[in-house]
Amino acid sequence: MIVILFDQSTESRYLQCFNGLGDLFNSDSLWPFTEVKPTASLRIGILPLFEKWKHALDAVVLYDCLDNSLSIDEQIALSPYEAEELYFVSVNVIPNESFLEKLISLSKGQYLKSGNDLLALRADFDEPSKVRVAHIPFDETLIRVRFIEDLYLHVGPEIIRDFEILTKHFSGALYSESNTVIGDQLYIGNFVEMECVTLNTKTGPIYIEEGAVVMEGANLRGPLYIGKHAVVKMGTTIYGNVSIGECAVVGGEIANSSIGDFSAKGHYGYLGCSVIGDWCNLGAGTTNSNLKNNLSPVELYDYLSKGLRDTGLMKCGLYMGDFSRSGIQSAFNTGTVIGTGCMLALTDFYPKFVPSFTWLYGDIKEAYQLQKFISDLEVVFLSKNKRLDKRLIERIIEINQSTFKN
Template sequence: MTLCLFEDDRVGSLAPLTLTRAAYDLRVGARTLLEAAVATFPPGRLILHTRAALAGMTAEEHPEADIRLAPDEGTLFVNGRWLVRPGDVVEAVRAAGRSGEARAFVQDDVLLALWHPSPPAGFVSRDAVTLAQAEGASEERVEGEALIAHLWDVVADLGARITHDAEALGGLGTQVGTIEDGVTVIEPGRVHLAGGAVIRAGAVVRADGGPVWIGPGAEVGENAVVVGPVSLGPKAVVKAAARVDESALGYRSKVGGEVHGSVVHSLSSKGHDGYLGNSALGRWCNLGAGTDTSNLKNDYGEVTMWDAQAGAFVPTGRQFLGLVMGDHSKCSIHTMFNTGTVVGVFCNLFGAGFPPRWVPSFAWGGAEGLAPYRAEKAFRVAQAVMARRERTLSDAERVRLTEIAEAAGLDAE
């Protein structure tokens, strides 16, 4: 079977995280949306549809996949924002693939999935695949499926998602890595410790409230406390004396201080004391020592958050919500972020007081005002940062980031 994950016309509300990645590359638990979909619908061939502006970066991220290539055989199209979970809808979608007719699965006028035995040649040529492109297919209305529609959905129900993913990945109760003397592991049957991973002396790992998944080469530092559900990606680091609960850390991310209910995408660092709560960081972010996020309003009211597609702050329905930060953004020591703050791509924030709750991409400054962050300087910083992880800024990344800078009204030269 050919599986094609697609982006629809609603990914704009997930900016700034989707300015630099396809929606299905969002980490929403121990796995990304793509990883969950591929595990549920194992493909013989994988095609990834994304916006044309992201095709180069997506190809680098997924060399095993065909990018924006028109399928020439029976194909299952799956919305990249769908948080795929076993159930009646998944079984119905699987069954559709065994039929000879085109069938579309629709929830609230959003195309969730489509099986097509002979897809039209131009199906993935546009930047967005929508219900209109399923014309002619028999339509089945479904309900109850989770779609990542807004930034706050990235961290919603995070503990339950990590638990589901850890159980789906298997291997709980297996500890291949190193557990040093003086470590306390509570309910080891719900802890996975992969090869090359280490739990340092004095650390406490509690899995009685949810599983703890520690990936290859990851590290839990001396006297750290990790309270599940938690997942640590390959080479992720929980620093000495840190406290982490109900959070998902990506590849080579590093955290210190206190982290609660948060997603840290790969290669980002919150290496020092300070609080990160109910928040999501993109890649290559860095939070200075003592940085704190507020995740609860003083009046305990509903948090609002910036929605790029709406161009306004909108209600979230959430009482607890902290910071969303786009790729390559950074802040200085003792930065304070207000409840429900959104920071764009390649921002550099510093100074006393709270920065604005919406900081556009390529901004420089803080509470006293924002100025353009020159793209040329930003790219030099990125090169220095990435060299520390044996990486370079690729041509595809540079092109896309230049487009984002230009859209922000900056001179990228």
């Protein structure tokens, strides 16, 4: 079985046969988080979307990504799995039991729709252009990641669901007696360093990956995910519904938020109802608001409409794209969207929207010079023993040129 996670930009001769049968998901609605990486690699809870599909089905899962120069059709042709079972699934769908049942029951040429949204289809590997298409409605409950606020709203429930999947054969966590553990929904990987920490798993499971360091005095409530080699600093307070990426460093107060790989919020300050991309840094004292004083619904900048969109939510915090950095004592107002690769150093509240590759300091706003940005980013990567990939650089250049084309 082969499952291809697709969106509006996916090019495939199989997908072309279903043109006009429904709307395809546009990943631009998740900018800035999908500016330089595919939707399929976004982590929601513990697992990224493509990993959720790998665990849901015994299948090869394919998607467009910078790490693979092959087209989707070339990947299909090279797959060792049976191509007769060839399925396309909208990349923003989080699999559940009812959807999986409908998906597997599809015959060649049948497709699932919700309203006018094309959710999934089964293609004919041998003769894609001759397949007779048939519509199957899907009106059951289904979680789809449509907007950037969904990346924090589903963190808690998805940690709970992923925890159940990943710990089916786990017998129980081993930890030092200096720690206080409430409840039994705790997973601790190998080589985790943790002493004098309070962990409350009655509010939801806590999953700590291998090599993580949780320092003394941290107070943790589930649902919570702490990634590989992440560091939770002394006295950190995490209120739950929080996902912390690989090699990330966190401190202060955190609630209802997702923090990307290699990002740092290492000092005091509050982060709530927020999404922080990969390789970001929040300077000491950085704090965000997530609630308006008049309790009115929060509006967020929307890349598709190029204007503000009413989320209908009372709480929305900071949304910061990959490679962006804020100076000490930074203050972000309710519902602030920061693009990719921004350098921020203001002592007042930041604007509600800051375009990618913007440098703000004092009273000055200017473009972050591309070559300087790339050279700075190379230094950041080297500091973590990583190399800046050529294809990522090409994508950064493409986004930069698109941002400043006018």
